[in-house]
Amino acid sequence: MVKHQATKSPSDQLLATEWNAEHLLTEGLDASKPSSGLVARQLYWATDTKILYKATSATTWEELLRGEAVSRLAQLSEKSHANLTNVTASQHHTKTVAGDINLADLAEKAHGSLTGVSSDQHHTEDHASRHVDGGADEITSKLDFRTMNILYSRGISTSGFSTTSTTPVDVTGLSTDITLPFTSHVLVLVQFKWIYNNGSYDTYEAICRDGAYVRRVAFNGTQKANSIIEVVDPNVAAGSYTYKLVGYVSGGTGYWDTGATGFYGEISVIAFKD
């Protein structure tokens, strides 16, 4: 039906007052709308797609509007969520479904990406400081690290020593002080390159703690011997002590020799907490 075109006004404008039975809108299936011979501003109503077209040239149509039934979101070609604008945070659906918000599913899940974590919520890096003397969780068991379980001191000598004394003489370099913060078992080790006498006499050496013998040994004659002595001085009360080596002879001259490259005399004192 092209009645409107047949009875158009002289000015080629359709006035409201002219709208009557003679001015019926051309309609039909969308696919059936004419594709040529159109007159500009000619209208066409597609009854199947509910679209109103206006001719813009002899061969082209322009969509003016479409009916509500075909303009719902589902019918729109542009209907993705990302195309929506002006949607506020409160208008979004919160992701509360398990699986939607698992940390493992997030691309950004490093600990360093977390914010707003207070010091109370963090694990403090204080393992060592908590267990030392005075720490919040100091260890007071046998594994007592409050002042160290094991203490060590030593004295060395790189020069030889000889004596004819028949009573104890301090052997050069072989003295060391140690302060025990607790009752301890003290291991004392002494060694020279060798010890000997120039005659058929005894040569003695002794480990002393504050002048008192802890261990004595004797060597006889001119045979050069390794002078090692070791002793455990048990249950030594807390305090400061001097451990030293003394030497003497029954006659002749006693020698405590050192040498180059490690052949030195040494007294080592190692204390273990009781």
Place this chain on the structure above:
Amino acid sequence: MAVYIFPLDETKVQAKTLDAGIAEVAVKALDLAIIKDMKPTYRETAKKVFEDEVEKGSSMIIVDSSLSFKADDIAEDFSFGNGTTMGAVRLKTGEWVQCGWVVFDHADKTKVDAKLTNLKNIFKGI
């Protein structure tokens, strides 16, 4: 008792051409009596620590003026024994100073003092 302390010729000590036994022979050659030969259990020390074993004695320590320390500098618990020794003495600071010493009866002090140069030479290996 009297402890006389002298510097050593360290080179000769290292070469073992000088030791306590050699020095003692030389001291005796000066007609000086070393205390161990009279009192073999005597132990000279500024602080008596083995009194149950040795005779008590007074401490008279004479340090040769060429040495870098004085008698008062020596650690109180240092033991000199009763014979001739070549080694080092421990000072109160913990430092060891190489030297040699011989212990006499201090009743012989005048006699010993008269031969100080000879004694000093003995410990230098001269």
